[in-house]
Amino acid sequence: MEAEPRGPALHRGREPRPPMGEASGRADPGSAARSPWRAGLAALAGGAPEAALPLLRRAMEAGEGGGLAPLNLGLALMQLGRLDDAVPALEAAMRAMPAHAEPPFRLGTIAGLRGDPAAAEALLRAALARDPGHVPALAALAALEEEAGCIEAAGAIIDRARAIDPAEPELDVTAARLALRREDPTAAIAAAGAVLARRPAHAGAARLFARAWHRRDGAEAALEAVARRATADPLTAGWALAAAELQAMGGNPAAALAELRTAAMLAPEAAEIRAALGLALADAGRGAEAEPLLREAIAARPTDLGLRNRLATVLWARHRPCAMLAVLEEAIRAFGPQPILLMNRALALNVLGEQQAALEAAEVAAAHRGGGAEAAMTRMAVLPYHPERGHAAALLAAGREAASRLGPAAAPPARPRDPDRRLRIGLLSGGLGRHPVGWLTLAGLEALPEAGFELAAYSLKRREDEMSARFRARCALWREVGHRDDAAIAAQMAEDGIDILLDLGGYGDGGRPGLVQRRPAPVQVKWVGMQNASMGLDGLDWMLTDARETPPGFERFYAERLLRLPDGYVCYTPPPGAPPVAPLPALARGHVTFGCFNNLAKVTPRVLAAWARILAALPEARLVLLTHVLGEAAARERVQERLAAHGLPEARVTLAGGVPHGALLATYADIDIALDPFPYTGGLTVCEALWMGVPVVTLAGDSFCARHALSHLGNVGLPDWVAESEADYVALALARAHDLPGLAALRAGLRARVAASPLTDAPRFGQALAAALRHAWRDWCARPTGP
Incomplete structure (x- = not known):
């Protein structure tokens, strides 16, 4: 069970504008043939940035176009997603045109996309010093303030930009997003609705409209509101997009996908909708359908890091790590060594058996200022495979480092401290079906005495197979929670009254260590699912194990207490219908x-x-x-x-x-x-x-x-x-x-x-598991206060 790649990075950036210069888009064929400068502008205006590159370089060599030649060369390279190559050209334009706002604005955009907010802010302010009314620079500066958590400052900048250009829809989209973050859904509905009135297929505005209505009036009322608008205006793709967002928020991916298909039919020319459809197909595990849509979306929006990263994760799911590496390495050349790219590069290298290179990529990501807990978790996901450094002491240290970035565990919820009452056991996993977690836990859980234990499943990945059906039959409560964040799932578990949580994901395979640290249950136990070492979390109380896995003296390798079973720590379910054993x-x-x-x-x-x-x-x-x-x-x-x-x-x-x-x-x-x-x-x-x-x-x-x-x-x-x-x-x-x-x-x-x-002795295992869980519960009950 390997770690899964980290999800899409969300980066907001404006696509390059048409070419800059008085000849923009107006060169006649004869002048284009005579002048590399005008021919380059014509190619760029005609949507052929690759053809424009040699022409604009020749124009620079000939001194044509002045500073506009390197500026447009930089724009062409940005249109191709070659951000690193664009920087020298834009820097040349900035030197050649000291009063022009566009070069520093473009350089600031690239710095932001490459994960350097300080440089981005300095360049954007330089652009505004040259032109205080430069609306794209104001919008980009507002995005930086928003990402830094300065919502009021971002709102003030957007208000200034909207006063200059009230017709620019992207400003209203940002205003809607900021209003939502200020807990003002009514203002968000108004701003997003204004965008949809002008651009009916605007995916970002439709999503914000849906979220804001959901926030204000609840899921049912939001769906009704969108349905009314769709009935009144059935040819507007935005309402189908809004419905898709609401269905996804409600955990109905099939319905969301159907709405996105409707939107794509209503606006087949809208690249943003096709991108959304590609993302939804990817989320549904339909990678063969998602891949061409995502590649098309990347070609249309080459400065969207999230799309490139999502394509990489699709290729991972299709067992194509070399293709995944090609996408990631091209993205790293364009966007720099951003943590999300390095983390997924580490996973791709690891699955190819290149453990040293994988660990190096994970450690660079972990050391990056933007790496955070996710990068430390990725390092923990690849370290166990390393032939020299994947030993128990190093794994414990790495687990503690990841835990330190997640923050300390919350206080446990209150539960009746009755040592002998029936207990509700929570299962947190994305593998409750035909999956290693399923093969190694199902029979034992089925044999857990129902008189003493009730099971509640929190499934992080929907599975529909004969084993998932058996899990559902054994569980008194089943919740599909993969679309919900850690805080929401933890709150749900606390409301459901979970007594003992079994974490079946660890630092990989879609695990949620951040959720474990929120401590939704008074007793929390690690079992199977990337169970390769101590997780190092103070929110985990026990590691379910056996005397062979962790003989006496191994306690020093674990932050958790060792809850040893008398035989093995798993119960294997032999596959029904397996062929007979063949002769040697x-x-x-x-x-x-x-x-x-x-x-x-x-x-x-x-x-x-x-x-x-x-x-x-x-x-x-x-x-x-x-x-x-x-x-x-x-x-x-x-x-x-x-x-x-x-x-x-x-x-x-x-x-x-x-x-x-x-x-x-x-x-x-x-x-x-x-x-x-x-x-x-x-x-x-x-x-x-x-x-x-x-x-x-x-x-x-x-x-x-x-x-x-x-x-x-x-x-x-x-x-x-x-x-x-x-x-x-x-x-x-x-x-x-x-x-x-x-x-x-x-x-x-x-x-x-x-x-x-x-x-494979399920009854024997079920009794042993029951005794171990009861021991852990009684231990907690015996404590007068606290965890």
């Missing part, structure tokens, strides 16, 4: 085939070195790597280079992309021995390999994630498949590969062994 393939082939079906983030250089030693000692052996990322051709090429660098022979290593779950299980028929990666070992992959009759060679470390396989193998009675060093790992793999009769016998009985073990 080595008996027919005459050679051993090793396999690793883990994500590449776990495949470190030290793992590759160990595998190379194993294959070198077994000249006929083969290795199969299967994971979703390897379905991307560029990723396969990149991984193949790493394999070759470590001496792994290309002809003996198969790289395969992801397949449906049933086909993945069937592929184990071709595998004799699974080679577990390290230091982040397999969790669900180990359980699945064992169920399919394939034993796993693993190496145990000191972090929680370095001991997953150790726990599962010990739980099924195979502790002798666990190595204590890399040399032992290689020796163990070779010894097992040389004992084909032993492998065949083990394989034949392994599924029955797993089925009879505590790993």
